[in-house]
Amino acid sequence: MPDARFDETIHAPLRLRICGLLRRVDRLDFALLRDTLGVSDATLSKHVRTLSDAGYVTSRKTASAGRSDARRVMWLALTAGGRTAFDAHVRALQEIAGPSS
Numbered sequence: 781m782p783d784a785r786f787d788e789t790i791h792a793p794l795r796l797r798i799c800g801l802l803r804r805v806d807r808l809d810f811a812l813l814r815d816t817l818g819v820s821d822a823t824l825s826k827h828v829r830t831l832s833d834a835g836y837v838t839s840r841k842t843a844s845a846g847r848s849d850a851r852r853v854m855w856l857a858l859t860a861g862g863r864t865a866f867d868a869h870v871r872a873l874q875e876i877a878g879p880s881s
Contacts, residue, residue: 782864782867782871783871784868784871784874785865785868785869785872786872787865787866789834789836789865790831790865790869792830794817794827795830795831796869798817798824798837799837799866799869800866801813801817802837802862803863803866803867805857807855808855808857809853809854810824810828810855813856828856831862834862835859836865836866837858837859837862839857840855840857841853841854
């Protein structure tokens with residue numbers, strides 16, 4: 781279990797939600813993540829780029845099996861480092877919040 785460590789990159793509300801959603805799955809479709817968060821493509825792209833630049837998120841495009849055109853699906857996933865950083869950040873938040881009564 782990682783030591784508690786507050787992470788400014790993850791802590792921004794939308795990035796925290798992105799990491800929280802990605803933590804539960806192996807990968808998630810960009811469009812599904814966008815719709816779940818209720819944000820625009822541009823907003824999600826900006827935050828994913830920040831997480832990617834930090835080494836926390838990877839993206840991969842694949843052909844869409846359900847489409848006959850050339851559109852591709854972008855899959856997002858937390859890296860091993862991203863999972864560790866997110867878990868450490870959650871532990872730091874738990875320490876800040878203190879024990880529940």
